[in-house]
Structure formats: structure tokens, C-alpha cells
Amino acid sequence: MSIQQIINQLKKSNHILLASHTNPDGDAIGSLISLGLALQEWKKKIRTYNESPIPAVYQFLPSLHLVHRTVGDISEFDTAVILDCSDLHRIGEAASDGAKIPAIINIDHHSTNTRFGNLQYIDPNASSTAEMVYRLISAMENVSIDRGMAYSIYTGIMADTGSFRFANTTPEAFDISHKMVLLGADPHKVAHHVYETISLNRIKLLNMLYDSIELSENGRLSIMTLTQNMLQTTGTIIDDVSGLINYAKQIENVKLAALLFERKRSPGKKTGSDFHVSLRSEGAVNVAAIATSFGGGGHPNAAGFDIQATLADLKQTIFHFSKNL
Numbered sequence: 001m002s003i004q005q006i007i008n009q010l011k012k013s014n015h016i017l018l019a020s021h022t023n024p025d026g027d028a029i030g031s032l033i034s035l036g037l038a039l040q041e042w043k044k045k046i047r048t049y050n051e052s053p054i055p056a057v058y059q060f061l062p063s064l065h066l067v068h069r070t071v072g073d074i075s076e077f078d079t080a081v082i083l084d085c086s087d088l089h090r091i092g093e094a095a096s097d098g099a100k101i102p103a104i105i106n107i108d109h110h111s112t113n114t115r116f117g118n119l120q121y122i123d124p125n126a127s128s129t130a131e132m133v134y135r136l137i138s139a140m141e142n143v144s145i146d147r148g149m150a151y152s153i154y155t156g157i158m159a160d161t162g163s164f165r166f167a168n169t170t171p172e173a174f175d176i177s178h179k180m181v182l183l184g185a186d187p188h189k190v191a192h193h194v195y196e197t198i199s200l201n202r203i204k205l206l207n208m209l210y211d212s213i214e215l216s217e218n219g220r221l222s223i224m225t226l227t228q229n230m231l232q233t234t235g236t237i238i239d240d241v242s243g244l245i246n247y248a249k250q251i252e253n254v255k256l257a258a259l260l261f262e263r264k265r266s267p268g269k270k271t272g273s274d275f276h277v278s279l280r281s282e283g284a285v286n287v288a289a290i291a292t293s294f295g296g297g298g299h300p301n302a303a304g305f306d307i308q309a310t311l312a313d314l315k316q317t318i319f320h321f322s323k324n325l
């Protein structure tokens with residue numbers, strides 16, 4: 001699928017819905033805003049959508065007011081662009097209605113992408129969806145990347161590469177970031193907002209999260225647990241799960257880290273709660289394969305899935321994977 005085919009579709013579209021995954025990270029937000037701004041340059045009628053609140057650390061991004069938490073009347077859209085989602089369902093509750101939009105463009109860098117939609121632009125070698133959006137915008141006539149787009153693209157790449165530390169930190173990631181800095185994105189400002197601003201309540205939550213860490217017998221698997229009770233006690237809302245799990249992964253000798261996030265507490269103890277499980281690994285340990293076996297997806301070293309279980313059962317299931325490490 002060529003970028004040009006996507007550009008042709010966008011050109012003939014009148015009303016475009018742009019959406020990225022729930023519980024958005026920097027890449028989901030950055031790619032959403034930057035492409036939205038570029039399409040506005042084309043004088044297209046757009047609606048940028050994300051079901052979840054934007055995490056506090058990303059509130060500094062220019063043009064964040066563009067992002068709505070409702071889709072509005074779905075029949076008004078002739079085209080949808082789905083960003084950073086391995087599956088259409090990742091956009092949340094709007095997915096079933098969204099599937100009815102006549103043209104669906106799927107732009108993503110997850111190797112587990114299900115290739116949904118009418119037009120796909122999938123590149124597992126891209127550092128981030130923001131990098132792919134950069135390539136797309138660069139190919140759009142009469143659009144020049146302004147400061148707002150530069151901030152969004154830079155933040156997307158920085159977030160998905162873990163500040164240029166992860167294995168997806170490619171020459172292209174640096175090259176595009178360099179260009180974005182020249183166009184006005186201030187790396188210190190981004191880092192300050194994303195990493196150096198933290199509330200006391202958040203510190204208290206981190207304290208509980210550290211305390212929740214358990215190691216497998218061989219010390220190679222770590223589990224961190226985040227419950228609704230912890231959020232309530234500390235008065236925090238969950239925004240960036242992807243950032244939290246790194247604490248469990250940093251532990252010496254740990255090859256696989258899991259964050260068990262209790263999304264919704266179940267009323268009855270027997271049925272368990274709704275959990276989102278985030279997985280991170282080192283080297284050859286493929287967590288995308290584990291996540292896929294539970295109906296989820298992701299990258300070889302960063303993946304996740306949803307499951308309904310009791311916390312005790314879920315821990316046992318996850319600890320089982322330590323035997324192969």
C-alpha cells in the first residue's frame with residue numbers, strides 16, 4: 001500500500017474522523033494531533049477523537065483542544081483514519097459504529113496489526129506511528145510542518161522510543177526528531193513536561209506500585225499490580241500505564257515484566273475483575289506472542305492484552321511464563 005493511495009483518499013474526503021487508541025500514550029496523541037493539523041491545512045473538515053482523557057503530562061501539547069472524547073454523528077464521516085491501533089477495537093466503544101464509515105485508513109507500526117480497514121499503511125520497522133505520519137505529511141502537497149505539528153511528531157517519537165533508549169531507536173527516528181527540533185519543538189520543554197512534572201498523589205501511587213512488585217522464583221519475571229483501590233486511596237487517575245511498567249522491568253535480571261492493571265472491579269469476587277495486562281521484555285523474549293495467545297497484541301518487546309480474572313489466578317497464569325526465561 002503506497003502513501004500516495006492514502007493521500008488520494010484523503011484528498012477526495014470531505015469529513016474525516018481521526019482516532020487513536022484508548023489510554024493514549026505520547027505516540028497515540030502526537031500522531032492524532034499532527035495529522036489533524038495537516039488535514040486542517042488542506043481545509044478538510046475533521047474530528048480528532050480519543051475516548052480517554054489526555055494524560056496530564058501531555059497537556060502542554062499545542063492544539064490539544066482539537067481532541068474530542070465523543071465521535072458525534074458517525075454517518076457524517078466519509079473517511080476514518082485510525083492511528084497507532086493494532087486492531088480497530090483499540091479505539092474503544094466507538095469501534096462498532098466506526099466500522100460503518102465507508103473508507104477506513106489504518107496507519108500503524110505494530111507487527112500484530114490485523115490489517116483492518118480499506119487502506120493500510122503498516123510499518124513494523126517504524127519507531128512510532130508519529131514517524132509514519134511525518135512521512136505522510138511530508139508527501140502532502142501544500143502542507144508545511146509548523147511548530148504545533150513538530151511538537152506532536154517529536155513527542156510521539158520520543159515517547160515510543162523511551163526517550164531514544166529502546167531497540168526501535170533508529171537513524172530515521174533521530175533524523176525526523178532533528179528536523180522537528182529545527183522546526184520549533186523544544187526537547188527540554190517536552191522532557192520537562194513528560195518526565196519532570198509529578199504530583200504528590202502520583203508519588204504516593206508509585207510508592208504503592210513499587211510495594212506491589214513480586215518476583216518469580218528464578219528472579220527473571222516481575223509482576224506489578226495496579227488496583228482500583230490504589231487509585232481511589234491516592235486520588236489519582238490512570239493515564240500512562242506504559243510508563244509505569246518500566247519500573248518493574250528495570251529490576252536486575254528481569255527478562256519479562258508484567259503490569260496487571262485492574263480496569264474495573266467486579267461486583268462478585270468469584271468472577272474476578274477486568275484487567276489490562278501490559279508486558280515488557282528484554283532481548284529474544286517475545287511478549288507479542290504471549291499477548292496474542294490471550295487475544296491481545298503488540299511488539300516483540302512490548303505488548304498487552306485484556307482478561308477477566310481474579311488477581312490471584314492472573315498472577316499464577318503470568319508467573320507460569322517464568323519457566324521459559
Ligand SMILES: [Mn+2]
Nearest residue numbers: 027084129160
Ligand atoms: Mn505507537
